[in-house]
Amino acid sequence: MYATLQLLHSYWAYLVFIILAVATINALYKFFGNKEFTAFDFRISLFTLIVSHIQLIIGIILFFAADYISIVKESGMGVVMKNADLRDKIIEHPTTMIIAIALITIGYSKHKKKLTSKPKFKMLAMFFTLAFILVIAKIPWQTWLA
Numbered sequence: 001m002y003a004t005l006q007l008l009h010s011y012w013a014y015l016v017f018i019i020l021a022v023a024t025i026n027a028l029y030k031f032f033g034n035k036e037f038t039a040f041d042f043r044i045s046l047f048t049l050i051v052s053h054i055q056l057i058i059g060i061i062l063f064f065a066a067d068y069i070s071i072v073k074e075s076g077m078g079v080v081m082k083n084a085d086l087r088d089k090i091i092e093h094p095t096t097m098i099i100a101i102a103l104i105t106i107g108y109s110k111h112k113k114k115l116t117s118k119p120k121f122k123m124l125a126m127f128f129t130l131a132f133i134l135v136i137a138k139i140p141w142q143t144w145l146a
């Protein structure tokens with residue numbers, strides 16, 4: 001059960017990474033290039049929102065399946081914080097990724113409220129770039145690509 005979830009979370013991360021990269025570069029390019037907002041731009045941002053929310057759900061299930069709560073209860077928070085591996089898996093990775101997905105959600109909902117192309121791309125470019133930086137920073141690259 002845990003291994004399947006881990007595999008799913010690991011493979012779904014490729015989709016999250018690729019779609020977020022494409023949506024971010026697209027928004028930045030069209031913001032600075034003063035392009036018109038089209039149905040493609042709406043679809044790619046919506047797809048980014050959906051794909052990242054699915055990863056959030058898989059991540060939360062994985063977190064509880066790993067029973068990290070028991071580790072915290074048994075060892076105590078001090079031990080967890082002093083162990084780089086545990087701190088990353090229990091605190092840093094989940095927290096940073098939740099913030100990243102919140103930024104994607106805020107960027108998506110703010111762009112929808114804007115009526116013209118430039119402000120729409122501005123919201124997407126700002127929030128998706130910040131989210132992408134956080135995702136890059138907290139993907140466990142060594143274990144993921146090993």
Ligand code: HEM
Nearest residue numbers: 010013016055056059060062063094097098139140143144
């Ligand atoms: C944009 C969102 C996210 C991305 C791109 C992402 C990506 C990844 C990747 C690539 C791994 C390593 C998998 C491997 O070693 O093969 C991982 C591990 C993990 N993720 Fe996420 N994650 C995200 C969100 C979350 C969230 C929101 C949670 C929990 C609330 C979470 C919990 C975990 C846990 C517990 C592991 C460790 C699994 C293990 O090594 O046993 N992730 N994540």
